[in-house]
Amino acid sequence: MNEPIEIRIPEFIRNGLILWVIIAIAVISGAITSTYTVQAESQGVVLRFGKYLKTVEPGLRFKAPYGVDKVYVLPVRRQLKQEFGFATLGASNNNQFSEPRTRTREKSMVTGDLNAAEVEWIVQYRISDPRLYLFNVLDPEGTLRYVSESVMRTVVGDRTVDEVITIGRQEIEEEARDRLESLVNKYELGIGIDQIQLQNVNPPPPVQASFNEVNQAQQERERMINEANGEYNQEVPRSRGVADQKIQASEGYALKRVNESLGDVASFKSMLAEYKKAPEITRTRLYLESMKEVMPKMGKKIILDEDASQILPLLQLNDSGTGALAR
């Protein structure tokens, strides 16, 4: 048993080949873990042994290998958004919208006149300070959701339901933005708020019908007024025209009356002039002419001798009830 035990060391170890293999693996993995790319819209935050080292701009970058340096790449130039009370398809980040069952609770709010409203809105923001974003608050975007809800309720709580739904929208957006920005700065989230936009803002569903009724009533009021105006406009101008017509006609009459009188007077005057020259003859002529004209038109004509006038009662004037007796 004193035969020596032969430990067989493989040829390649004896040649030191394994060492070379290890070195090769080390070099290759070192090369792989020491390069990284920062996309155009992003910035990289480099940590060495967990400590902040620097922030780098887009491009192909190098770092210390084997986990000595660690890089967080953040899309600082991308505008991100969060939706409250609703959700659109295609999320740009995990915090874009909340779970379906919390959405109703998210949007129902109490207004300053102690009514209720359902408010949907979006917040548009950017990562403005990557270092704060990463190291100051755990889950900064989740925090932003909380702050945004709180701020929107603060602002809506200071307004009446009519302001919230119709007339005060822009003011709400602006005030909410300012308040949100100041809180985000206070918390040092490393986020910059671009804007807040209100989306659908409605009264709660059970109340909606009565809000519509108000709109309808408003329309109805306009309609009633318009109809009355229509009636007014249908009658008054026509009546004005008719009145004008009557006045014009009377003015015509006036002209006619005056002109006729002038005409009558003129003819009278010329006749008078003739008459003055020979009054007796003219008078006789006129009388006879008239008689000539009048006599034939008349019915019964009875000429009595003056002395026989007593028989007059005997004559039967039966043709007509009227008679004329001239003496």
Next chain:
Amino acid sequence: MKTQALAILIILGAIAFYLCTYVVKETDQVILTQFGKPVGEPVTEAGLHYRLPFIQEVNRIEKRFLPWDGPANEMSTKDKTYLIIDTYARWRISDPMQYFLRLRDERSALSRLDDILGSETRNAVAKHELIEIVRTSKDRVAETDKLLTEGIGKVGLLYSIKVGREKVEEEIFKKAAAKLTGFGIELLDVRFKRINYNETVRRRIYERMVSERQQIAARFRSEGAGEAAKIIGKKERDLQEIESESYKRVQEIYGEADAKASAIYAEAYDSSKMSAEFYKFIKTLETYRDVLSSDVSLVLTTDSPLFRLLKSTEVSLPSAVSAD
């Protein structure tokens, strides 16, 4: 063989380095413990640090602000309105040693926060009326849509407040922050996230909203009817005015014209005795012409100027026919 020795040396060196050092991240702070007992000051500076291998244990503690999301609790305000209130807070471990000794981990910290913030919120809410928790700025006056809300009671007006939501939040914050410093916890902020009516209150609120809107709608309708009536009234008035004015004007014109014509006639006919006589004469003849017609019977005697010649040939007509 020299290279083999070198390789072994390098590997041993790496292992020793690994055992004697630890990394503190930007988001961490570390307390070293030796058999469970803290050693030295907490390490808050990020980077590479040294320790004794095997006997010193690394306890990592969050350095960032951490979330606390309160449960949605039903509570009563001073005016006995039941609300469901949802709060949130952000806090951080400001004194790691204190925190480590008293709480040790986040779970127990959060449960302590639940207790303290929950009770402080409840106290604050119970001390104030509902509107104080809803509204914020005391001096804000609501913009109103005059068209909509004028003349309808309190619609479109904000309830006035003495304290306001932010002050209530501050109250909770101050009280809770004081209680939490003992645990090495710094409170950054506490706020109401959501405030909602509970189910029964909500139904009442909805009923009130509906009745308010119905009032507004009714007012619109009656306003419409009123305006329309006004317009119709004005129409009648205007029609009467137009018609009567035209009547008046027509009568004036007639009168004026008749007067003028009379004046013209009078002036001409009455200019001298002769003209008056002549006028009477021809007017009488004219009247005969108009008055006498076929249904008139005429009885004349031979004495009349016209037929005198039937009896006598004496010509004395002119004196007989006098313009009387």
